[in-house]
Amino acid sequence: MLKDVIIKKKTLHFDEPFQIAYEKVETADVVIIKITDNQGKYGLGSAAPDKEVTGETIDKVYNILLRKLNKEFFEFPVSDWLKYHEKIQSEFRNFPSAASSVEEAILNLFASQNKITLFDIFGHYRQKCPIVITIGIKSIDKTLQEVRGRLKEGFKIIKLKCGLDWRKDVVRIKAAKQILPHQCQLILDANQGYTLSQAINFIKSISRFGISLIEQPVSAKDIIGLKKLTQLKSVPIIADESAVSLDDAKRLLSGNYVDGINIKLMKCGGPINFIEIFRLARSFKKIVIVGCMYESNISITTGASLALALPIDYVDLDSGHLDFSDDPVQGGASVKKGEIFIKDKLKLNF
Template sequence: MKIDKVELFGIRLPLHEPFIVSYDKYEDMPAILVKIELENGVVGWGEAVPDQHVTGETWHSALQVLEHELAPLLSGLSPFQIELIHQKMNKKILGNPSAKAAIDCALYDLMGKITEQPVYQLIGGKTHDFLVMPQVISIKSPDEMASDARRMVRKGFRNLKIKVGTDMETDIERIRAVRNAIPPEVKLRVDANQGWDRTSAITVIDQTKDCLVEWYEQPVLADDILSLQEIRKVSPAKIMIDEGIHSTHDLLNVIKTRSADMVNIKLMKAGGIYPSLAIANMAEAAGLPCQVGSMVESAVGTMAGAHLAISRGIIQTNELVGPFMISQDIGKVSFEGDVLKFPELPGLGVVVDESLVKELSEVHIIIS
């Protein structure tokens, strides 16, 4: 069961509405789907959602790296050689984690299909009975964000995360407006996406200490570990690090400096499921609860993250919101209210609509 062919599809996933965070506005989500086919015809799917602000890749650069550097490494190898394949990818090129994640996820999809098991069974089995999904609210005016929050609560969502990180005063208004719009039992999380400096972060956290914020995520620049450490020292609020963690090396520095309370693991930052497991294991050793985050992936990337999330006890929350935000998905993810339903299918459990993939594709590359 050797790898015979790789296909790349450069697509743009349409959104219900623009997604706005502190560093950019997305009218759609540029993504790359990777289809890996074995000699016997079995197919696995993976996904890259690159982001120049987070992963250091663009849609075009990730396509180029996959076509010319990474996909050619796979020919003749078994999908079960996951450690060797990651070694080869890391030796071939530094960084480019979302491109590597696309290959990694496709390999796990293949391993599950070959063994006729869902991916979570291959990486530890279920440690949670189910996954509760949140909703994420883009940066808008305080009143608009409050209205979005009320609408999401009416739909039955029990966990909300709001995007902030513009100017300090308006961010305080946003947090207060959303908190006042929702019942106290609905959990509220705040993500600045690196949008504040140390002083602003401390001020916002202090001014919203009565808003029952569960945690504040990535308040300062990704590499500003010292500011995170100082914020954590003076504030009783929980601090989650996101953009500052791409690898176990990054996490080791956070553990040494005690600069965060929680870790947001994203497959697109880490390079896939395999390296994400290492991050989760290290975080568990340090007593740092984790979340599996999202770069607004399609059903493929979403379910890859879901299999990771349900397989580790230290992963206590998730933010796999792509299916709620994408208006035309290339596969189906099912929910009962805000609870994700795992399909009784092997691999990632996603039946990819190849006709829609081709319809949405701007680039199609075959490597054999």
């Protein structure tokens, strides 16, 4: 039985403003859940809603969690987390980040009760792995300065945000690629910034640069456009905002609309759905990225646990402690010399 359920909103502050195609952000709002059993063991979960992607707002997520998540909700032992998965998907339909936060909290409590970690639950494929580091849209000089700094820190996979002006993007990307050592990769994320014709021109212009992939060049609704870009066979095309739900993933992957998919806990509704989408993508021999929204290190740690348990191609989990100095969570996922690993148990300070 549970002794306590705590649900709180928290505003996290970026160390510096972050620009992508459709927004410039300085803060990120998250909801943090803490469930505690009668022995004092606790599990943490966190929701990071993004209205542009999932249609959720922070207030809607907070209110539905406040309304539904009480002691009576937890009618089974947390060891029955598969039963909870079905209940969560039903109770929090159309609220994927809320669903993910509840499933995280239950799995974390189960792990705590059994003196194990999520890493132990999901599997031990590897102890650490390279992580993507993302650079927002900024001037060429500032971009190159940050690229050089990240290389010195040990990062070997650089992601550049783009999507505001395809011609300027080409110049900036070419400059960044020229200073990358041959063993490093450059990937791109346009966040729906281009029209189809702009995306075609952009991709043709960068095809000789040796770009590893580009995420979501066109609108999330334009899956026909994604397919046309994929058929160019110039740069691998990855679905992100187009692939929110499990059904979205099935349609895009089975129809060969894209070369790969970016799976995010906040989009898909939790770790169990994540694993199902991963297996589906692998069955079609597609590229898999584990990505994130602007998240607390609680959910980043869940994503990292999945990344270390599964043979995921790209681990794009550079939020949490890498973005926010005021994240109220200590421990969990950590990054050193461009690699992510699980340092120790999550601890909450609020």
